[in-house]
Amino acid sequence: MDSLMGQVWAEVLTLGNLWWVGFTVVCILLVAVPVLLGMAMTTWFERKILGWMHLRHGPMYVGWFGLLQPFADAIKLMTKEYFIPEKSNKLMFLLAPVMIFVPALLAWAVIPLGPSPLPAIPELGLEAGAQMVVADINLGVLYLLAVSSLGVYGILLAGWASNSKYPFLGAVRSGAQMVSYEVSLGLIVLSVVVLAGSMNLVQIVEAQRGMWFLIPAFPAFIMFLVSILAECNRHPFDLPEAEAELVAGYNTEYSSMGFALFFLGEYIAMITMSAFTAILFLGGWLPPLDIAPLNWLPGVFWLALKIIAVLFFMIWCRGTLPRYRYDQLMRLGWKVFLPLSLAWLILTATVVKIYGNFGV
């Protein structure tokens, strides 16, 4: 046994393996740090856009145009007291915010960021047009759905562990909501997978070289946009945190960084779902037209632009629509979106069977 363990360690701790682990850690940081920064800027973006929609200025005192406001908020939240209610379940109370935050960030492992704009560096094993993605797996779509379905646990546990009525009601609502909309979300994604003929996110984007799936799958795109609002607990479906009825929903008892982690998780989930929309329907990192001045820009730029466009849509909805009633939300999910997305999947499958898909 001893020698076996030694053998295992000798084979695991080789220079090649260590190099691979180090390189992967750098890759993860290269994706995670911009996402976290993007999340901070999304809060600023949301407050600024909402401000303008309300004929206000929005944040404008910290930094130019209030650009440093998110960092000021972060410092404020970090220095506040972390309060744990006496009657709460301590372990789960502390675990819940982490369980929201981690899956939201995990999803970024499979999101392709486009071909690398850097020149080839043979010493590092980098090719010129290599795809920038932490893990290029064949079932990227399924991985994204699986990871995004983990987020519901954080909310459910937060509500339960707080041992308080309002957070509990918020958590139950949110759980029901996220599980219901996952069904139609999965069916819509499946119709896009049928259209592209692959579950690999890179190949789904490559299949859109001729035409973005926005055009052939327009009804699915609309349903997807509405579903991601519900999946991220955003307006007009933000019933879990309906402040008028539930005080604040599942996060009522949280303070300081625990409270901030919920928002980190929510905003990262928003960015993740926007990126998912961009990849499935808006051509990912591809420029709108494959002509000279547009395709000079690196793919990451186009992907970021599309993510921002979808984020704007989400914030726009928040500024425009009143909150749905709970029974309306459930009715929309189960009685409207589920049959419609199922019908769309069958229609897409039939058409693909007759005319073939966009596969590469």
Added chain:
Amino acid sequence: MIQYLLFWLFAGGMLGGAGLIVLGRNPMVGVLGMLLTFVHAAALFILLGAEFLGLLMIMVYVGAIAVMFLFVLMTIDLDFGTLREGFAPYLPLGLLLVLALAAELLVAVYASGLPKEVMIVNGDDVQNIVQLGRVLFTDYVVPFQTAGLILLTAMIGAIVLTHRPRSDVRRQDVGMQIFRAKVDAMVKVSPAVGAGVKPVHWTPKSVAKKAKKS
């Protein structure tokens, strides 16, 4: 070799999770242990080259079934003290059951002489979802469809058993709400200067229509 290390890690995590289910004092800890078990089982599937089964495991068991468990546990009134009663008398029976099941499984695995891989990769198709689909819809199409029909029957049965018409509940008529027009809800008056608003006896148009019909 690194696979062995990962296997020990995942198998250990799975056993730890299973231990939590049985030994956790709080049923919520039990559900968390179940989560741990499912995720590690999915990781083992992926390690065996069956990434589709692994991700499906997370989606179905973690994303739906365990959520349902959590829901039920959250909404029932639990008394943690009485839950632990009678643990000792049932322990030998439980252990016996576990041993019997484990023995059956081991005998089945060793007697069948099956290859140890979960997915048998053949052909040049790298995506095992394609291979799985090919097998499911050719060789096993009848059992597959039958399983689907059985599940559908179970679903309809559950709905029929639990659904009962209730006359004491007021329901929302969404169609009526959507097609409610401005003329149904408000009346505009322009009072003469100095005269004030005269009382208007006004019935909404929809009500008036109904009254006319009957």
